Amino acid sequence: MKSQAYPESLNVAASTSGSQNLPLDIREVVYNFIATINSSASPINIDAQAERILQASGMCDDPINFQEVERVLQDLTPEDRLAFERLFTNMREAYLELANNPDRDCFSEAEYARYFGDLEQVDLVLEGPNMEKSDVEIVEHLLDQGFSIMSVMEKSRQRSFGERNIQALLENVTPDALATNDRDDENPQC
Structure with a gap:
């Protein structure tokens, strides 16, 4: 696999020593x-309420330092590193699913399991005896930002999906349909 040049804005070491010990795939x-999370100062296709929540949180004012995250991950066992790799890959896919599909509803239980199923194993690693508190904070900062941004986006999707469903129902309601419902006292719908 060809080595990628990492932008300075992500604070990536330009040298080939030190952080290059981390396998290229992770x-x-x-x-x-x-890069996806840091570029999310204004996620695409969110409603005005979600935009206000995101701006008020200030979460996008504190970008993630790639070099620090990389340093923490290089000390993990290959098995633990794989759990992080799967989680980050799936979280990015979840973010892109929300960003690229503004007409969708929130995630289903199956989607939560698919996108965030490795979180339990990652939490066990973070709570383990081999992790320094400062290293845990670095990874938790990354995860918190990712989850916060996706939560705002998902709530925006859910609101707009619900509004569209209500609008579709209202467009299909006719005065005759309302009158028919009033006369149907034998089978109340409530």
């Missing part, structure tokens, strides 16, 4: 996830 995964 470097790519983490880089792509962080």
Whole structure:
């Protein structure tokens, strides 16, 4: 696999020493996830309420430092690193699903399991005896930003999906249909 040049804005070491110990596949995964989150100061296709929530939170004012995350991940066992790789890959896919499909509803239970199923294993690693508190905080900062941005986007999708469904119902209601419902006392719908 060809090495990727990482933008200075992500604070990536330009040298080939030190952080190059991390396997390239997880470097790519983490880089792509962080780049997606850092570029989310104004996620595409969210409603005005979601935009206000995102701006008020200030979460986009504190970008993720790729070099710090990379340093933490290089000390993990291959098995633990794989759990992080899967989680970051799936979280990025979840973000892109929300960003690219503004007409969708919120995630289903199956989608939650697919996108965030590795979170439990990642939490166990973060709570384990081999993680320094400062390292845990670095990874948690990344995860918190990712989850916060996706939560705002998902709520925006859910609101707009619900509004469209209500609008469709209202467009199909006729005065005759309302009158018919009033006369049907034998089978109330409530």
